[in-house]
Amino acid sequence: xxxxxxxxxxxxxxxxxxxxxxxxxxxxxxxxxxxxxxxxxxxxxxxxxxxxxxxxxxxxxxxxxxxxxxxxxxxxxxxxxxxxxxxxxxxxxxxxxxxxxxxxxxxxxxxxxxxxxxxxxxxxxxxxxxxxxxxxxxxxxxxxxxxxxxxxxxxxxxxxxxx
Amino acid sequence: xxxxxxxxxxxxxxxxxxxxxxxxxxxxxxxxxxxxxxxxxxxxxxxxxxxxxxxxxxxxxxxxxxxxxxxxxxxxxxxxxxxxxxxxxxxxxxxxxxxxxxxxxxxxxxxxxxxxxxxxxxxxxxxxxxxxxxxxxxxxxxxxxxxxxxxxxxxxxxxxxxx
Numbered sequence: 001x002x003x004x005x006x007x008x009x010x011x012x013x014x015x016x017x018x019x020x021x022x023x024x025x026x027x028x029x030x031x032x033x034x035x036x037x038x039x040x041x042x043x044x045x046x047x048x049x050x051x052x053x054x055x056x057x058x059x060x061x062x063x064x065x066x067x068x069x070x071x072x073x074x075x076x077x078x079x080x081x082x083x084x085x086x087x088x089x090x091x092x093x094x095x096x097x098x099x100x101x102x103x104x105x106x107x108x109x110x111x112x113x114x115x116x117x118x119x120x121x122x123x124x125x126x127x128x129x130x131x132x133x134x135x136x137x138x139x140x141x142x143x144x145x146x147x148x149x150x151x152x153x154x155x156x157x158x159x160x161x162x163x
Numbered sequence: 164x165x166x167x168x169x170x171x172x173x174x175x176x177x178x179x180x181x182x183x184x185x186x187x188x189x190x191x192x193x194x195x196x197x198x199x200x201x202x203x204x205x206x207x208x209x210x211x212x213x214x215x216x217x218x219x220x221x222x223x224x225x226x227x228x229x230x231x232x233x234x235x236x237x238x239x240x241x242x243x244x245x246x247x248x249x250x251x252x253x254x255x256x257x258x259x260x261x262x263x264x265x266x267x268x269x270x271x272x273x274x275x276x277x278x279x280x281x282x283x284x285x286x287x288x289x290x291x292x293x294x295x296x297x298x299x300x301x302x303x304x305x306x307x308x309x310x311x312x313x314x315x316x317x318x319x320x321x322x323x324x325x326x
Contacts, residue, residue, distance in 0.1 A: 007241065007313070011322045018320030037195075037212040037227055049200040052215040054227035063279050064200055064217035070261055071249060078170065086234060098233055099303065108302045116226050116303075139271045140262065140279075150170070157181030159174045 031076035055087040058131040079131045082152040092118040132163045194239035218250040221294040242294045245315040255281040295326045
């Protein structure tokens, strides 16, 4: 059975317990958290805008950050990367080759995958600093934006501030 | 006090209760959920890769989806958009103008914002269908990928399958 077919059952139970009413369109705490798709920081619904993608990349998140700031009033960004992240284990070249080799006769795939920078990193602390710097220097962010960078330890649940 | 300064306190409490051990690098249920940064579907840590951005856009998420599929073994994608989404209320032109007008003499801003398609939509069901179609037709997704599309009702917590 397809995994997604579990959704209606689990959602039925969730909806029965649902007591949040309509979520506010604007996050109550005016900040954005950018984090990884597989290790989430524990934040209550409605507190912040939570952007999750592979590694917690601010480059992939730029469109969402601009929308959040300019239309929905956030003025702080916290970047979280985490220990044991898969992004430490591969390179864009390696992934492009893997994708092309899966269907060597399909030229469309090669063209499509070559357009993507997968934004891997070799050092966790450096990757957090790089992402914070990218935001601090980006003209699209509001000038008064506070940007902080954190590492989340998946073995203990603890966070450490890097920037 | 900056909002992010709350993190160490709330994280301290979280870490005391922490009992997940090290999260598996691979999600247990082999699927990806793409959803909005401000209205999250209730999924347990480790079940799936959860990608959150403004509106739950699969275009912004493409890099993460490719990494999830090719390196981490997922083969199903569920796209969730939600009622009351801010993306129903603006256009890319409107947002570009807003950003440029905030600093009319800064030409760097205009150049940077013109590069972004903010991927707004006028109809919720259509936007889910459009995103599902984008993935079904994208050469970078594994051929056997199942893609489904859902609407999450923020007033009731209930979900409805669209595709």
